[in-house]
Amino acid sequence: MLSYRHAFHAGNHADVLKHFVTIQLLQYLNQKDTAYSYIDTHSGAGVYALDGGYASKNAEFETGIGPLWNRTDLPAPLKEYVDLVKAMNPSGKMRYYPGSPYCADQVAREQDRLRLFELHPADAKILADNFRKVEAHAAAQGVRPTTRGKRVIITKGDGFHALKAMLPPPSRRGLVLIDPPYEDKMDYRKVKDTLADALVRFPGGTYAVWYPVLQRMESRQFADKLKQLPGEWLHVTLTINTPMPDGFGLHSSGMFVINPPYTLEPMLKEIMPYLVKVLGKDAGAKFVLESGQPMAGRNTSARRPQISK
Numbered sequence: 001m002l003s004y005r006h007a008f009h010a011g012n013h014a015d016v017l018k019h020f021v022t023i024q025l026l027q028y029l030n031q032k033d034t035a036y037s038y039i040d041t042h043s044g045a046g047v048y049a050l051d052g053g054y055a056s057k058n059a060e061f062e063t064g065i066g067p068l069w070n071r072t073d074l075p076a077p078l079k080e081y082v083d084l085v086k087a088m089n090p091s092g093k094m095r096y097y098p099g100s101p102y103c104a105d106q107v108a109r110e111q112d113r114l115r116l117f118e119l120h121p122a123d124a125k126i127l128a129d130n131f132r133k134v135e136a137h138a139a140a141q142g143v144r145p146t147t148r149g150k151r152v153i154i155t156k157g158d159g160f161h162a163l164k165a166m167l168p169p170p171s172r173r174g175l176v177l178i179d180p181p182y183e184d185k186m187d188y189r190k191v192k193d194t195l196a197d198a199l200v201r202f203p204g205g206t207y208a209v210w211y212p213v214l215q216r217m218e219s220r221q222f223a224d225k226l227k228q229l230p231g232e233w234l235h236v237t238l239t240i241n242t243p244m245p246d247g248f249g250l251h252s253s254g255m256f257v258i259n260p261p262y263t264l265e266p267m268l269k270e271i272m273p274y275l276v277k278v279l280g281k282d283a284g285a286k287f288v289l290e291s292g293q294p295m296a297g298r299n300t301s302a303r304r305p306q307i308s309k
Helices: 013-029 054-058 076-087 100-107 121-141 159-166 186-201 217-226 264-279
Strands: 037-040 047-049 096-098 113-118 152-156 174-178 206-212 233-239 252-258 286-294 300-302 306-308
Touching: 013 076, 013 100, 013 174, 013 206, 013 233, 013 252, 013 264, 037 100, 037 159, 076 096, 076 100, 076 264, 096 100, 100 113, 100 121, 113 121, 113 159, 121 152, 159 186, 174 186, 186 206, 186 217, 206 217, 217 233, 217 252, 233 264, 264 286, 264 306
Parallel strands: 037 113, 037 174, 113 152, 174 206
Antiparallel strands: 047 096, 206 252, 233 252, 233 286, 286 300, 286 306
């Protein structure tokens, strides 16, 4: 199914959660000199125009990056994310929004490797074109050697299948981001099966899974199924409004991280109440934060979740 285009949703509240968490995971990896690999199984187009085309139709960025744009009280992790977005908008006007590949490219270092996969033919071409522009700009500024070749490899293909050949990465350090469209309910099973295989090949890696919190059964049961996989885990969801009676609309999303850094949970305890306050639309706005690890017999031991409105 190739109908999904992330441009319709660029910069919304779900992107805020996904991208600021991803940036923090990469910054943690940056603390050691040893190179790492960033693998993005569903990369999208990389950069999205907010003032025209798909993104302007529903203007979903008004639920996410929009309310954060001019805030002067941003906590440090959120400021780092917003500053990255502002850096690609030097005029000060919010015109472009970075997808996860661009965020990773800006945070990762010269020695690190980006492996980007995108199945949609149009988005795969746009992704490659966007990185060519990044390369040309970097070359003109003289701040970084070519981004293509060994450092960044873009592949038109199914990231679920391609991940097997990528693991373990040469340096045995890495972050894998998995965020398929979930238009096909089989994506939920594919994510779990892909993670199960990946954790055999590369048990020490960090895996970040984004997903929409929907009324459908596959979504409601998703996090509990991921908790049965090996490794410590952290699960956070952000809800900005009470679900509509008809079930339509994306009101909530989650990030499930396997082998999270120890710094992630305390950081989220600080940031999530702020996001609820700034992005929340009604009394249904809240976040849930929980963590744990599998125990003998594959049952899951979890710390009591923190829930805040």
